[in-house]
Amino acid sequence: MRINLLPRTAFARSAVVVGLVIFLTQVLTLWFFARNAYLPGIREYSRLTLLQAELSVYEETRDAEAAARLGEVSGIMMATPPSAEDSQVPLISRPVVNSFRLEIEELFGEPVNIRFEDSRRPVLWINTPSFQGQWLRVPMTFFRDYDRYLLVGWGVTVPLFAVIAGLLIARGLNRPLKRLEQVAAVVGRGDPVPPLNDRNGPEEINAVNRAFNRMTRELAQAQRDRALLLAGVSHDLRTPLTRLRLSAEFIADEELSEGIIGDIEDMDAILEQFIGFIRDGADEVASYENINVLVEDVCAKFDHLDLDIDLRHVPRLMLKRLTFKRLLTNLMTNAMKYGEPPVEVSTQLSGQDVVLTVRDHGQGVRDEDIPTLLQPFSRGEKARTVTGSGLGLAIVKRIVDMHHGQVRLVNHPDGGLQVEIRLPVTGRFVQPEALSARVR
Numbered sequence: 001m002r003i004n005l006l007p008r009t010a011f012a013r014s015a016v017v018v019g020l021v022i023f024l025t026q027v028l029t030l031w032f033f034a035r036n037a038y039l040p041g042i043r044e045y046s047r048l049t050l051l052q053a054e055l056s057v058y059e060e061t062r063d064a065e066a067a068a069r070l071g072e073v074s075g076i077m078m079a080t081p082p083s084a085e086d087s088q089v090p091l092i093s094r095p096v097v098n099s100f101r102l103e104i105e106e107l108f109g110e111p112v113n114i115r116f117e118d119s120r121r122p123v124l125w126i127n128t129p130s131f132q133g134q135w136l137r138v139p140m141t142f143f144r145d146y147d148r149y150l151l152v153g154w155g156v157t158v159p160l161f162a163v164i165a166g167l168l169i170a171r172g173l174n175r176p177l178k179r180l181e182q183v184a185a186v187v188g189r190g191d192p193v194p195p196l197n198d199r200n201g202p203e204e205i206n207a208v209n210r211a212f213n214r215m216t217r218e219l220a221q222a223q224r225d226r227a228l229l230l231a232g233v234s235h236d237l238r239t240p241l242t243r244l245r246l247s248a249e250f251i252a253d254e255e256l257s258e259g260i261i262g263d264i265e266d267m268d269a270i271l272e273q274f275i276g277f278i279r280d281g282a283d284e285v286a287s288y289e290n291i292n293v294l295v296e297d298v299c300a301k302f303d304h305l306d307l308d309i310d311l312r313h314v315p316r317l318m319l320k321r322l323t324f325k326r327l328l329t330n331l332m333t334n335a336m337k338y339g340e341p342p343v344e345v346s347t348q349l350s351g352q353d354v355v356l357t358v359r360d361h362g363q364g365v366r367d368e369d370i371p372t373l374l375q376p377f378s379r380g381e382k383a384r385t386v387t388g389s390g391l392g393l394a395i396v397k398r399i400v401d402m403h404h405g406q407v408r409l410v411n412h413p414d415g416g417l418q419v420e421i422r423l424p425v426t427g428r429f430v431q432p433e434a435l436s437a438r439v440r
Contacts, residue, residue, distance in 0.1 A: 014166065014167070014169075014170030014173075014174070015163070015166070015167055015170065018162070018163055018166030018167065018170070019163055019166075021166075022159045022162045022163055022166075023159070025162075026155060026158070026159055030155075039099070041141075042096065042099050042100050042103055043103060045074075045076070045100070045138060045140075045141075046100065046103040046104050046107055047107070048070070048074050048076055049076055049104060049107075049126060049136060049138055050104075050107045050108065051070065052067060052070055052071065052074070052076045052077065052078075052136060053108070053126075053128075053131070053136060055067035055070060056077075056078045056134075056136075057078075057130065057131055057132075057134060058130070075137070075138075075139040075141065076136060076137065076138050076139070077136070077137055078134055078135070078136060078137070079135060079136075079137040080135060081115055081117070081125045081135055082117065088116070089116045090116075090118060093116065093118075093122060093140075096140070097114065097116060097124065100114070100124065101114050104126065108128055108130070110128050110129055110130060111128065111129070112126060112127070112128050113126075113127040113128070114126060114127075115127075115135075122139075122140040123137060123138065123139050123140065124137075124138040124139075124140060125137060125138070126138055173202070173205075176201055176202075176205045176208075176209070177205075179196070180196065180208065180209070180212060183196060183212070184212070187216055187219065193216065195209075195213040195216070196209040196212055196213055197209065198210045198213060237267075238268070241264050241267055241268055244260070244264055245260075245261055245264045248260040248261050248264065249261070284320040284321075284322060284323055285320070286318045286319060286320050287318070287319070287320075287321060288316045288317070288318060289316060289317060289318075289319040289321055289324070290314075290316050291314060291316075291317060291319065291324075291347055291354060291356065291423075292311040292314065292347055294319070294321065294324055294325055294328060295309070295311060295328060295345060295347065295356070296309075296311070297325065298325055298328040298329055298332060299332070299345060301329075302332050302336065302343075305332075305336060305341060305342075305343055306341035306342040306343065307342060307343050307344075307345060308342045308343070308344045308345070309344075309345050309346070310344070310345070310346040310347075311345075311346065311347050312346070312347055312348040312349065313349075314347050314348065314349050314354045315349070315354070315425055317354060317403075317423055317425070318403075319403060320399075320402070320403070323399055323402070324399065324403070326395065326399065327395070327396050327399040327400070327421075330392045330393070330395055330396050331358040331396060331419055332345075332358070333392060334392045334393060334419075335358055335359075335360040335417075336360075338360070338362060338417070339360025339361065339362030339416055339417060340360060340361045340362040340363075340416070341360075341361065342361060343358065343359070343360050343361075344357070344358070344359045344360075345357070345358050349425075350422070352424060352425045353405075353422040353423060353424055353425065354422070354423045354424075354425060355420060355421070355422050355423075356420070356421040356423070357418060357419070357420050357421075358418070358419045359412055359416050359417070359418040359419070360416045360417055361414075361415055361416040362415070362416050362417065363415065363416075364411040364412070364415060364416055364417050365409075365411065365417055367411065370409050370410070370411070373393050373409055374393050374394060374396070374397040374407065374409070375394060393409075393419075396419070396421075400421055400423075403423055404423075404424055405421055405422055405423040405424065406421070406422045407419065407420070407421050407422075408420045408421075408422075
């Protein structure tokens with residue numbers, strides 16, 4: 001299993017990049033600062049320490065008067081440590097102390113024992129085997145000049161402000177992309193949206209927005225042309241079908257007449273499905289509706305069927321009433337035409353969703369056909385022997401998407417096709433149009 005440690009969002013990736021850049025910048029700055037500020041002071045005080053040791057400790061170079069003058073000027077002199085125990089070197093001072101130890105050991109040519117006195121002015125106590133138990137007191141004047149608390153504040157506040165600035169910049173760049181994502185989702189549902197702003201942002205974002213606006217206009221025009229074409233064809237076919245039906249009623253052969261009339265009714269039903277697919281309900285205003293009432297209204301038209309209705313208490317939703325009743329009619333017609341009685345219809349509240357389930361007791365469909373049944377003009381194996389347009393479930397899918405829900409088709413374990421529709425309870429508070437309007 002491959003593990004991807006890289007953040008998935010552009011904002012998080014920008015934050016990581018900014019953090020790494022700031023971290024590397026701080027490291028390089030500290031290295032430069034230490035090399036050009038502390039290192040010269042360490043070397044100078046190391047030489048002064050060696051000189052004081054030669055003037056104060058070693059017999060061949062001892063000069064008490066010169067040692068006293070050097071001690072007055074530099075503060076380096078022979079003394080007794082205030083404590084016999086080694087004090088802990090603070091973490092921030094440890095690199096400086098270690099560098100000083102290495103420099104001293106190189107100059108003295110022998111191991112050096114160093115104690116750290118953490119007072120208002122940090123002091124190092126130096127001892128070597130050649131000192132014969134004596135200690136040199138070395139005040140860290142060069143370290144005092146660069147206040148450690150100031151360094152800590154600089155090391156924390158500068159990266160913090162830099163990271164905040166970087167995140168604000170990344171957020172400013174990512175907001176147009178997030179807006180584009182939201183508008184694209186709305187366009188994918190077929191809802192109208194106003195054009196994106198392509199004038200006030202960065203040129204690259206403006207170019208993307210202009211291309212997206214052009215695509216949206218072309219999609220809207222293509223949808224209007226398609227609707228006009230299908231509506232015109234469906235409407236123009238109604239007149240000759242009506243004439244054919246009138247002519248068929250005067251045919252003397254009753255069996256032939258009934259067959260022709262039956263075919264004409266099938267063709268009329270197919271045309272009705274075409275018109276229903278075109279009339280997607282975008283112009284209908286949503287209102288608070290009790291889905292149980294809509295189910296009862298539609299089931300009353302199918303009272304000749306063997307229905308098993310189980311309606312639980314569910315909250316009201318923002319629904320397009322006529323459009324949703326068309327969805328219920330298509331589900332009932334589909335169960336009646338391609339399934340077997342009884343037809344079970346139920347509603348219930350599951351988590352944050354209202355669940356509508358319609359199930360027949362037929363043979364179901366092949367598992368490989370289920371993914372395509374919600375696509376226009378797709379039909380199951382059994383449906384190929386029955387008249388129909390293949391738009392019934394496609395219209396259901398379109399209406400469910402319009403209400404921001406989900407539809408799932410499964411073969412029930414006990415037989416029959418089960419259609420499960422889940423509608424978010426948030427529809428009680430936010431109309432479907434408003435969910436898309438928030439990105440405008």
